[in-house]
Every structure is written in structure tokens, then in C-alpha cells.
Amino acid sequence: MQRWYVRPLVRLIAALLLPAAVPAVITALIWALPGDPAAIICPPEVCSGTEELAKRWNLNDGPVHFFTEWIGAALSGDFGRSWRLQQGAPVAPMLIESIPNTALLVLFSFLPILLGVIGAATRVLPRAADGLLRILGLPPSVIFALAASAIITIKYGSAAFGDEAERVKLVLGALALGLADAAMAGAVSGVRGLMESERKQRYVRFGILRGEGVLQNTLPNALPAIIGQLRARVLHLLSGAVIVEVVLQINGLGDLLWGGTLYQDFGVVIAAAFGFAVISAGLLITQALVEIGVALHVRRAPKVVAP
Amino acid sequence: MSRVIAGVFAASCLALLVVMGMFAPEHLAQPDLSQAYASPGELPPFGADNRGRPLLEYAQQGAQVVALPAMLGGLVVLLFGTLGGLLACVGSGRVQAVVQGFGEVVGALPRLVVVLVVALLLPQDMRGLTPIALTWALLAAPGAMDEAASVAGRLGGARFVEALRAHGFSRARIYLYHIVALNLRPVVVRQAIETVMQVVFLEIALSYLALSDSQPSFTHNDSVRSWADILYLGYQVILDVETGHALALGLGLVGVVALMSLSVTWAVRAR
Numbered sequence: 001m002q003r004w005y006v007r008p009l010v011r012l013i014a015a016l017l018l019p020a021a022v023p024a025v026i027t028a029l030i031w032a033l034p035g036d037p038a039a040i041i042c043p044p045e046v047c048s049g050t051e052e053l054a055k056r057w058n059l060n061d062g063p064v065h066f067f068t069e070w071i072g073a074a075l076s077g078d079f080g081r082s083w084r085l086q087q088g089a090p091v092a093p094m095l096i097e098s099i100p101n102t103a104l105l106v107l108f109s110f111l112p113i114l115l116g117v118i119g120a121a122t123r124v125l126p127r128a129a130d131g132l133l134r135i136l137g138l139p140p141s142v143i144f145a146l147a148a149s150a151i152i153t154i155k156y157g158s159a160a161f162g163d164e165a166e167r168v169k170l171v172l173g174a175l176a177l178g179l180a181d182a183a184m185a186g187a188v189s190g191v192r193g194l195m196e197s198e199r200k201q202r203y204v205r206f207g208i209l210r211g212e213g214v215l216q217n218t219l220p221n222a223l224p225a226i227i228g229q230l231r232a233r234v235l236h237l238l239s240g241a242v243i244v245e246v247v248l249q250i251n252g253l254g255d256l257l258w259g260g261t262l263y264q265d266f267g268v269v270i271a272a273a274f275g276f277a278v279i280s281a282g283l284l285i286t287q288a289l290v291e292i293g294v295a296l297h298v299r300r301a302p303k304v305v306a307p
Numbered sequence: 308m309s310r311v312i313a314g315v316f317a318a319s320c321l322a323l324l325v326v327m328g329m330f331a332p333e334h335l336a337q338p339d340l341s342q343a344y345a346s347p348g349e350l351p352p353f354g355a356d357n358r359g360r361p362l363l364e365y366a367q368q369g370a371q372v373v374a375l376p377a378m379l380g381g382l383v384v385l386l387f388g389t390l391g392g393l394l395a396c397v398g399s400g401r402v403q404a405v406v407q408g409f410g411e412v413v414g415a416l417p418r419l420v421v422v423l424v425v426a427l428l429l430p431q432d433m434r435g436l437t438p439i440a441l442t443w444a445l446l447a448a449p450g451a452m453d454e455a456a457s458v459a460g461r462l463g464g465a466r467f468v469e470a471l472r473a474h475g476f477s478r479a480r481i482y483l484y485h486i487v488a489l490n491l492r493p494v495v496v497r498q499a500i501e502t503v504m505q506v507v508f509l510e511i512a513l514s515y516l517a518l519s520d521s522q523p524s525f526t527h528n529d530s531v532r533s534w535a536d537i538l539y540l541g542y543q544v545i546l547d548v549e550t551g552h553a554l555a556l557g558l559g560l561v562g563v564v565a566l567m568s569l570s571v572t573w574a575v576r577a578r
Contacts, residue, residue, distance in 0.1 A: 006404060007407065010404075010407060010408050010411050011411060014408075014411045014412055014415055015415075018415055018416070022416070026424060026428075029424075029428045030428070032428075033428065033430065034430065138565040138569070139561065139565065140508035140511065140512060140561065141512065142508065142511055142512040142515055142516075142538075143538075143558070143561060146515075146538065146542055149542075150542070150545045153545055153546075154545060181505075181508070232414070232450075235414070235415075235416070235417045235418075236417075236418075238417040238420070239417035239418045239419040239420065240419070241417075242417075242419045242420070242423070243419070243512045243516065246516045246519070246520075247515070247516070247519070254419075257420060257423055258423065258516060260427075261423045261424070261426060261427045261525075262516075262517065262520055262522050264427060266427075269423075269424065269427055272420075273420060273424055276416060276417055276420045277416060280415050280416050280417070281415075284411075284415060
């Protein structure tokens with residue numbers, strides 16, 4: 001029997017390692033690529049001063065030197081400079097500008113999912129809705145995003161970058177993100193299945209006989225698994241946000257990562273991936289804390305709940 | 308809908324995808340401006356693009372781009388899912404802890420972020436959908452393993468194997484027939500076909516995003532068109548360009564893949 005603290009401990013360790021591991025892996029892979037990293041920014045055949053540039057951007061002394069300098073600077077808020085996307089521009093302002101948009105997009109798309117999950121857990125949302133949600137969730141995010149983009153283009157035309165249009169983009173983008181790729185349907189049916197199987201446990205029937213509520217008994221045992229499902233959904237939303245942001249031209253973290261990838265801008269990619277890693281680490285810590293909280297609350301190992 | 312109908316429909320869709328890909332032309336036909344924006348009625352079966360080239364060739368090339376990598380991705384998830392279920396039946400706590408740790412690390416980041424980093428770091432000569440599909444499949448694998456393990460856990464895990472051994476069944480029969488074929492099948496096949504669908508949609512999304520930035524795609528070379536090109540052409544309908552037929556074709560192809568996935572799930576569901 002696995003001890004109750006193993007899972008949260010693994011999550012906490014993964015959360016601590018993730019923000020450092022992601023830039024470390026990217027750095028290692030940059031050096032594993034054929035050619036000199038400095039030559040990617042400033043190919044010697046078309047530009048002079050490659051060596052000077054390599055020295056200034058810590059590319060002259062191998063991957064370990066680059067990584068330690070980068071992570072040290074990142075901890076003080078300096079995420080380096082863009083290699084190609086906006087060559088030479090600092091990446092930190094790009095991150096600061098983009099993170100709130102991504103946060104809003106994911107938050108707006110997560111709220112209906114959370115309501116759906118609560119509805120499924122409490123049986124307020126009827127089972128008949130699952131089929132409808134599943135059909136709605138069939139199209140991929142790119143299709144929903146294109147539909148949203150079409151609405152924006154038709155309604156706003158050349159004013160598609162005005163304040164009002166930007167707000168509408170966020171709302172439509174969140175709607176696209178929340179419905180596409182079965183985000184809502186998966187969360188609702190997953191939590192419903194979890195709670196239904198928990199309701200069938202004998203201890204719940206004993207609880208009812210004692211005059212206690214069903215949710216009061218099932219929730220503490222099912223909560224870690226529900227939080228796990230919600231974390232997976234947020235990761236799913238963050239993944240889809242890349243597509244939605246690019247199609248709807250929302251200036252977010254996903255859009256930044258896409259731009260960096262497209263133009264082979266390792267400076268931007270490493271910072272954007274670090275941003276995603278920090279968010280992912282936050283989610284892991286949240287899940288671990290909930291698991292620990294539930295374990296302490298019930299004063300025993302959390303019951304293993306079949307998903 | 309019966310399992311047989313769902314299975315036949317899914318197999319037909321899969322066969323259509325493979326056959327379309329197998330007979331895809333290496334290059335698109337020469338432009339024929341007299342057929343520009345031809346409707347399906349004027350140039351059957353799907354009409355033509357802005358330069359009079361048949362959209363059928365776009366659909367075939369798109370199928371060629373996605374068919375093999377998507378199925379490879381599905382196969383990887385199928386194998387990992389089966390492995391996850393079987394490991395749960397072995398009943399080793401250490402193995403399960405290792406599998407959980409693997410899942411935590413691999414599944415901790417948003418998948419598309421990892422895919423984009425992989426796409427960025429792939430050398431030029433290795434670019435294509437296959438490495439991206441395999442990356443996606445590896446990222447999807449822990450979920451499949453987890454679900455398969457919980458199915459095996461509900462079955463009784465190691466105790467189920469012991470009970471069948473007591474009935475005189477061989478280990479091979481227990482693992483391959485009783486556990487994999489009878490119990491894990493609905494879960495692992497569903498996970499695999501969902502991965503197939505996700506890889507197809509991922510290709511469309513990545514190619515579309517590259518197209519919208521007028522950049523080459525990570526998933527195929529420039530001489531080949533993807534289904535995203537059909538959608539990109541069709542989307543111009545909102546600018547009053549006569550490309551409604553391309554939009555319908557693009558959405559139809561997406562719909563066929565989604566319905567194929569649903570049908571497979573239905574066909575292999577547990578009794």
C-alpha cells in the first residue's frame with residue numbers, strides 16, 4: 001500500500017524542479033543542435049561581430065555558463081533578450097504584457113468548466129447534458145477560434161484591435177477554449193463518473209444511515225482526484241490557448257511562444273516556456289496542498305478513488 | 308447504433324484516409340485560371356482553389372501528411388496504455404510509483420508547449436509530423452496508462468490474475484485475453500483513436516498558424532498542402548471570396564475524423 005504522502009511529495013518535488021528543468025533542457029538542446037548558437041542569431045556570412053554578440057549574450061562559454069547566467073538573471077526579473085522576433089529587445093516586458101492576457105483567457109474559459117464540474121458533482125447538471133457537451137466539444141480549438149475570428153472580422157473589420165474588440169476577442173476566445181477539444185465535456189463527465197463511483201461505496205450508505213449528507217462523505221475522498229482532473233483541464237486550456245491566441249491575435253504567452261518558435265528565437269522560447277513551467281509548477285503545488293489538506297482533514301490516508 | 312455499424316463506419320473512414328493518402332499526387336496540378344474558384348458542380352468532386360487546381364488533390368495530400376504519423380501516435384498510446392494496465396496487474400508498488408513519477412513529470416507541462424519546443428529544436432532535415440506526433444503520443448501516454456491501470460485496479464489487479472491462475476489458465480491467456488482483450492480494450496483503443504484524432508487536429512492547427520504568418524509549416528514540406536490550406540482558403544469566404552466549397556470541405560474532413568473517433572469508441576465499448 002502506497003503511503004499517503006508519496007503522491008503529494010512527488011508533485012512537490014516535480015513542481016520545484018520544473019521551472020529550472022525546462023530552461024535547462026532547452027539550453028542543452030540548443031547546444032546539441034548542429035552549429036554555434038551565436039551563429040543562429042548572427043550568421044557570420046551575413047553579419048560581423050558574432051563573437052562579440054556571443055560574449056554579450058553569454059553564448060561564448062558553453063551551455064552550463066549560459067544556463068546559470070540565464071536562471072540567475074531570471075530570478076531577478078531579467079529574462080534575456082529576443083534573438084530574432086524583436087531582435088535585441090528585452091523579453092521581460094513581452095512576458096509582463098502577455099501573461100495577464102493569457103491568465104484572463106484561461107480564467108474566463110475555466111469558470112464555466114468549474115461550474116459544470118460543480119453541477120456534475122452535485123447532480124444539478126443532468127446526465128443528459130453530457131451528450132450535448134460531448135458533441136459541442138468535438139471540433140478542435142482551431143475551428144472554434146476561426147469561427148470567433150470570423151465574428152470579430154465581420155463585426156469590427158479594421159477596428160479589430162480597438163479596446164472593445166480586444167474584450168470581445170477574450171470572451172470569444174475563452175468560449176472557444178472552454179468548449180473545444182472536449183474541455184468542458186471531459187471535465188464534466190470525468191467528475192460525474194468519479195462522484196458516481198464514490199457514491200456507491202459502502203461508507204457513504206452508512207453515512208446516510210447516520211443522517212449525514214452524501215456530499216459531506218464523498219467530497220473529502222474524491223477531492224484529490226477532482227483537483228487532479230481540474231489541473232489536467234487547466235493544462236489543456238493553456239495548451240489550447242496557444243492556438244486561440246494566435247488565431248485571434250491576442251497578445252498572450254502562447255502567442256509569444258508561437259512567434260518565438262516560428263522565428264527560431266530561442267531567447268523568447270526559453271522565457272515563454274519558463275513562464276508556462278512556473279504556471280504548471282503552481283498547479284502541481286496547488287494539487288499537492290489539496291491532497292495534504294484532505295489527508296490531514298480526514299486524519300488518514302486519502303482513499304484511492306477510481307477515475 | 309450497433310457496434311457493427313459503428314465499426315464498419317470507423318473502418319471505412321480510416322480506409323478512406325489511408326487510400327486518399329496513398330494516391331496523393333506528388334505535386335499539385337498546373338494552375339488553370341479558367342477554373343479558379345470552380346464549385347464542386349463545375350469541377351467534381353470538391354471544386355477548385357483560387358488558381359483552378361482541384362481541391363481533391365489538397366485533400367489527398369493532407370491525408371498523406373496525417374495518416375501515418377497519426378496512426379503511429381495512436382499505436383504508441385495503445386502500447387503504453389496496455390503496459391500501464393498490465394503493470395497494475397503485476398501489483399508492484401515500486402513500479403507503480405515509477406509510472407506515477409513518469410506521468411507527473413511528462414504530464415506537468417501543457418502539451419502544445421512541449422510540442423512547439425520539440426518543433427523548434429528539430430533539425431531541418433528531421434522536420435515533419437512524425438516526430439511531433441510521437442511527442443504528442445508520449446505526452447498522452449501517462450493519461451492512458453493511468454486510466455488503464457485504474458481499470459485493472461477495479462478488476463482486482465494481481466488478485467484477478469491469481470484467481471484465474473487458480474482456474475488453470477495460462478499467464479499468457481490471462482494477460483492477453485482476459486485482461487487486455489476483454490477488459491483493457493475499450494480504454495486503450497479509445498485513448499489510441501483519440502490520439503489519432505488529436506494528431507490530425509494538431510497538424511491542422513500548426514499548419515494553419517504557420518500559414519496565417521506566411522511561414523513554412525513544421526509538419527510537412529512546402530511542396531505539399533495540408534488540410535489547413537483548405538481551411539485557410541475557405542476562411543476567405545468572410546471576405547466575400549467564393550470559397551464556401553473549400554470551407555465546407557475543410558470542415559467536412561475535420562468532421563469525418565471526429566466521427567471516426569466517436570465510432571471507434573462506440574464500437575469497442577465494454578459490454
